[in-house]
Amino acid sequence: MESESLLERSLVEQWRDLVARKTRVWNALELELDRQHGLSASEFEVLDTLSEYDCAEPPRVQELAAHVPITQSALSRMIGRLENQNLVTRTLCSSDRRGVFVVLTDEGMQRLTEARPTHRSVLAAELADGPSAELTAEPTGTDAVLVESGTQGK
Amino acid sequence: MESESLLERSLVEQWRDLVARKTRVWNALELELDRQHGLSASEFEVLDTLSEYDCAEPPRVQELAAHVPITQSALSRMIGRLENQNLVTRTLCSSDRRGVFVVLTDEGMQRLTEARPTHRSVLAAELADGPSAELTAEPTGTDAVLVESGTQGK
DNA sequence: GCGCACTAAGTGCACGTGCATGTAATCTCC
DNA sequence: GGAGATTACATGCACGTGCACTTAGTGCGC
Numbered sequence: 133m134e135s136e137s138l139l140e141r142s143l144v145e146q147w148r149d150l151v152a153r154k155t156r157v158w159n160a161l162e163l164e165l166d167r168q169h170g171l172s173a174s175e176f177e178v179l180d181t182l183s184e185y186d187c188a189e190p191p192r193v194q195e196l197a198a199h200v201p202i203t204q205s206a207l208s209r210m211i212g213r214l215e216n217q218n219l220v221t222r223t224l225c226s227s228d229r230r231g232v233f234v235v236l237t238d239e240g241m242q243r244l245t246e247a248r249p250t251h252r253s254v255l256a257a258e259l260a261d262g263p264s265a266e267l268t269a270e271p272t273g274t275d276a277v278l279v280e281s282g283t284q285g286k
Numbered sequence: 287m288e289s290e291s292l293l294e295r296s297l298v299e300q301w302r303d304l305v306a307r308k309t310r311v312w313n314a315l316e317l318e319l320d321r322q323h324g325l326s327a328s329e330f331e332v333l334d335t336l337s338e339y340d341c342a343e344p345p346r347v348q349e350l351a352a353h354v355p356i357t358q359s360a361l362s363r364m365i366g367r368l369e370n371q372n373l374v375t376r377t378l379c380s381s382d383r384r385g386v387f388v389v390l391t392d393e394g395m396q397r398l399t400e401a402r403p404t405h406r407s408v409l410a411a412e413l414a415d416g417p418s419a420e421l422t423a424e425p426t427g428t429d430a431v432l433v434e435s436g437t438q439g440k
Numbered sequence: 441g442c443g444c445a446c447t448a449a450g451t452g453c454a455c456g457t458g459c460a461t462g463t464a465a466t467c468t469c470c
Numbered sequence: 471g472g473a474g475a476t477t478a479c480a481t482g483c484a485c486g487t488g489c490a491c492t493t494a495g496t497g498c499g500c
Contacts, residue, residue, distance in 0.1 A: 140406050140409075140410075143406065143409045143410060143413060144406070144409065146409075146413060147311065147409050147413060150304070150307060150308050150311070150413075151308060151312075151355055152355065153304060154304050154305060154308040155355040157301065157304070158305075172456090174456090192478080192479090193478075193479060193480095194477090194478065194479080201305055201306065201309040202456095202457075202458090203457075203458060203459085204478085204479075204480095205457080205458065205459080205460095205479085205480075205481080206456070206457050206458070208479060208480055208481085209456075209457085209480085209481085210456085212480090213456095225478095228465075228466070228477095228478080229464080229465060229466085229478095230464065230465045230466070230477065230478040230479065231465095231477095231478065231479085232478080232479065232480095252294050252297065252298070255294075255297045255298065255300075255301050256294075256297060259297060259300060259301060259304075326486090328486090346448080346449090347448075347449060347450095348447090348448065348449080356486095356487075356488090357487075357488060357489085358448085358449075358450095359449085359450075359451080359487080359488065359489080359490095360486070360487050360488070362449060362450055362451085363450085363451090363486075363487085364486085366450090367486095379448095382447095382448085382495075382496070383448095383494080383495060383496085384447065384448040384449070384494065384495045384496070385447095385448065385449085385495095386448080386449065386450095
């Protein structure tokens with residue numbers, strides 16, 4: 133029970149690395165997406181996922197929740213917020229009136245298209261380098277990304 | 287600008303995998319640590335990090351914040367909560383009276399020691415298998431872990 | 441010694457989240 | 471066809487978080 137130390141240390145290190153990386157990238161995304169496009173990282177993820185569906189067969193809330201790392205209740209509210217910004221719309225499912233289809237509006241598609249380059253370049257910058265960079269929770273130096281991702285500064 | 291698709295897709299997939307894995311493990315930890323030991327995943331992480339310091343040279347709040355994926359303000363409040371449970375204590379730094387040392391109490395050390403096997407076995411179970419398991423935000427099936435991690439089941 | 445910039449930690453506030461529950465629609469089985 | 475179980479989504483509530491700011495303490499220049 134004591135001899136597992138080595139294996140366990142490796143697991144713990146792997147875990148901390150995972151958390152550190154995720155947090156670092158997430159924070160960078162949060163920062164840049166909000167600054168440049170007024171979107172949170174979660175919101176972008178939802179819009180981006182949403183865009184992968186055929187407009188003719190939009191996902192239901194539940195379906196969407198299965199592909200985004202938040203709960204169904206959180207998603208429900210987020211859809212409400214996105215709806216208020218006219219980025220998505222809810223439409224009832226006629227065959228099962230409990231169901232709600234979520235579809236990207238034109239405006240939503242546009243915002244997403246604008247934000248995508250920022251998202252991709254943050255990923256490229258932050259996913260690439262050292263897994264165990266200092267850590268986290270602090271705004272990471274993403275100056276290069278800011279420049280790269282276009283001229284829509286501020 | 288359009289030709290990067292392949293590379294970008296790979297980045298996005300890598301990113302989603304990272305998030306999915308982190309969320310899955312995190313949720314499992316949250317569930318088991320709370321159920322069995324009344325600790326949140328963040329709290330465990332703080333206590334565990336804390337335990338790596340020599341009692342003679344405890345870390346200051348800032349130092350601790352650099353090794354845990356939350357902000358200093360969140361950590362400040364968490365320390366308050368942990369202090370109320372007598373798991374840690376704050377002591378002033380005499381040489382720099384702005385500083386605050388955080389130290390694990392005996393009780394804190396005990397809770398940590400109890401919780402560690404749970405933590406490790408969740409890691410072993412969840413870190414090991416398929417990176418892109420369905421997803422997440424749902425309680426993952428950790429029945430095996432419950433059994434493995436001892437007889438202190440509720 | 442005094443003022444000023446700077447750092448460490450704590451706090452008011454608003455907000456997004458999860459859990460538990462509520463409401464509405466559907467399905468099942470008799 | 472009607473009661474009860476089940477599913478889909480929304481919501482009340484409490485809570486932890488981040489941001490911006492405050493308070494307390496340090497060090498520097500003059």
